[in-house]
Amino acid sequence: METRPKIALFQCKWCLYSEPDQNWVDNELPSSMHLVKLPCTGRINPLYILNAVQGGADGIVISGCLPEKCHYKEGNLRALRQHDEFLNFLDYIGYERSRVRFVWLDLQDRGRIQKELADFKSEIAKLGKAKVLATRSKVSPGGQYA
Amino acid sequence: MPELKTELRNNIEQLLNDQAVDVVIAFKKADLPLRPQPAFFRNVEELEDLEYNGLCQNNLANYLTRYPHDTKIGIVVRGCESRSVNALIVEKQHPRENLYMIGVPCQGILDIRKIINKTGEDITDYSEDGDQVSVIFKGNEIKLQRSDLLHDSCLRCVHPNPVNADVLLGDPLPEGDPTIVRQAIEEFEALDRDERYAWFQKEAERCIRCYACREACPMCYCTECFVDHTTPRWTESDISQAGTQAWHIIRAFHQAGRCTSCGACERACPMDIKMTYLTDKLNKDMLEVYQFEAGMDDNTPPPFASFNLDDKNRFVI
Amino acid sequence: MMYILVKKNLDQKLSEWSAKYEVVAPQKVEAYSQFLPFTESSELALNEPHNTRYPPKSLFLPQSEVMLKYNKRLNKFDEIRILPEKRIIFGIRPCDASALTLLDTVFDTEEYQDPYWAGRRENTILVGLGCSEPPSTCFCTTVGYGPFNHDGLDAIMTELDDVFVIEALSAKGEKLFSDFPAATNEHELSVLRIQSNAKQGMNQAFETEGLKQTLDHLFESDYWSEIAESCLGCGVCTYLCPTCFCFDIVDEVQRNERVRNWDTCMFRIYSQEASGHNPRPTISERTRQRLMHKYSYWLDHIEKIGCTGCGRCVRYCPVGLDIRAMLRTASNFESEVVNVG
Incomplete structure (x- = not known):
């Protein structure tokens, strides 16, 4: 079973227009990828991204709808503002911005999510494990369990 | 600054006498000469204790959110404080009509730690006259230059004059130089990744999670902070690296487009942790990308509370 | 020797x-x-x-x-x-x-x-x-x-x-x-x-004789809201205090460790109950707890004040609150209460 690179996929549940694609994401995602399905990219709090990073994700993909195509009219526009700045901010304190990728999907983008994820995975594999920002790891030595 | 203090006192006295306000938030003298305290004046008699000098280090806008909306509040504001008040008005934390802002152009807040560094811990008296500050340490008077003692965030201050105040006491000061803070941030950005992280790590790991930065900040008024959530739990609550880093990142990010660079967080920190380099970066980006500065008026919502279709060009497909 | x-x-x-x-x-x-x-x-x-x-x-x-x-x-x-x-x-x-x-x-x-x-x-x-x-x-x-x-x-x-x-x-x-x-x-x-x-060289900062009785007497009074009005409700005084010992035991579920952390009565969530009710809803009740614990409840247990006068809370309070001044006003306040009553 593949475990690295670990990738967290935050997906807006409306962004994949084709049923086979959504099926693939729901059921056939590689074991190193972790799916978080949300009602809209606007629901993604920067805390979610940070949690994924601190939980040990090597890369993060956020997939959402194009502007003016948001199911909730403006969710993605608000999300873009926040996430864009959040990544600038993480970059400022040393985290590589390239570890997070946005995928904005359109109606005709069938089969694109698979390609994007594969491409992103190979890029993250090149970058290796993130060296900055502490992950939630044991803080005390000793003990055989856990 | 004795004239300014007299003017301030007269102003507050009149407000209280006219019953134009229920309470006036200002500073009062305390036993320790370096530590004037925030004070809440309801009677004219209490004004004996009124204080205003460079050592008034707290952001008074912090107390605004404690009052019900129908309380008529008078508040003494300097440049950054007035902007914090404006930002709170935008966020509907108090109606503008129930506020009376007594504006004082600010010459900068002094950093108590810088004073103590130059003299010693046990200062028994303090006075200031223009650019001169004099303290009594072990019975000896020591004269210091005000400019050497300014708090770091005040050295970078751009707007020393109150914005949107009802009355302005004293003459307006020249605006600060916005390139100073920009340069400081650009210098930090120019460091390589590891150095930047090493700095962040060094600062964050001294954190003792006392949340003085949060409580001292006027914009941190959430009833329940994300670190206090138990279901779901967002961060580790101990002083592990992951926990303290998450706190510092998210605390700063929640200030994006709302922070007025007053530096109250840094002055409150008992462990001398640098924090303004984080919020200053966000402020710089807000200015560059959205041409927005927090609290410059009382009706423009911060960039993250609004959206614009023009942003669509920034969607990289 | x-x-x-x-x-x-x-x-x-x-x-x-x-x-x-x-x-x-x-x-x-x-x-x-x-x-x-x-x-x-x-x-x-x-x-x-x-x-x-x-x-x-x-x-x-x-x-x-x-x-x-x-x-x-x-x-x-x-x-x-x-x-x-x-x-x-x-x-x-x-x-x-x-x-x-x-x-x-x-x-x-x-x-x-x-x-x-x-x-x-x-x-x-x-x-x-x-x-x-x-x-x-x-x-x-x-x-x-x-x-x-x-x-x-x-x-x-x-x-x-x-x-x-x-x-x-x-x-x-x-x-x-x-x-x-x-x-x-x-x-x-x-x-x-x-x-x-x-x-x-050290002065008597406040009167300790009868302080416990004074504070007990003031339990329901406005004294607390008055002294705590400018308090921010942060944890500086209690975390830096050498005699504060409150702790909270937490399971850090993501890393499977049970941790004991310092806690402080000055935080809102310290006394928050699962139902949402908080018996110490505002900063004045929390300040009361902090002061009463040190100058009254400790005396109930071991007949000693739970403060050793180290001065940290005085030196590092972000708003310059001074516990000595607070306690000095307690006795004044009591006489006022008595006079009015």
């Missing part, structure tokens, strides 16, 4: 001890001082007039301490107890040492014994450094201690120009210093003079 330690031999002596003990001494971190393990490159901060900013209670009750690690799947756990072998805490101030004896009555009683606390206490030798020039923010004499108080210490040092004069106070202390040169009469006289000068 009094011994001397020549100042210029200090580093050498600490290094020698380091071979046999873990030596912890106050050191500079940024602009403040904190107790840290002594190494060759350590920059000692013994000459500050006051105590370290971060309290040495953390050496016995760490701010965060892993108590056990567990595995939910296997349904098993391991107890984690990392205790020091043998340790010398060098240069602890008398207020912080006496605070440890107060905390002993919480963590090490006949009924309950905290193995973490007791283990650390047992393995530690406390070498105190008396305060020759206590700053005006300190008030140890007011609460019944003093700048050269002996409580909890194994030895106490008095700083002279080029030597520390050491008085051994326990068998442990006597053993540690037995091969040190003895102090001369002259030394002992200077020590007496310094100690009495230090004590005389």
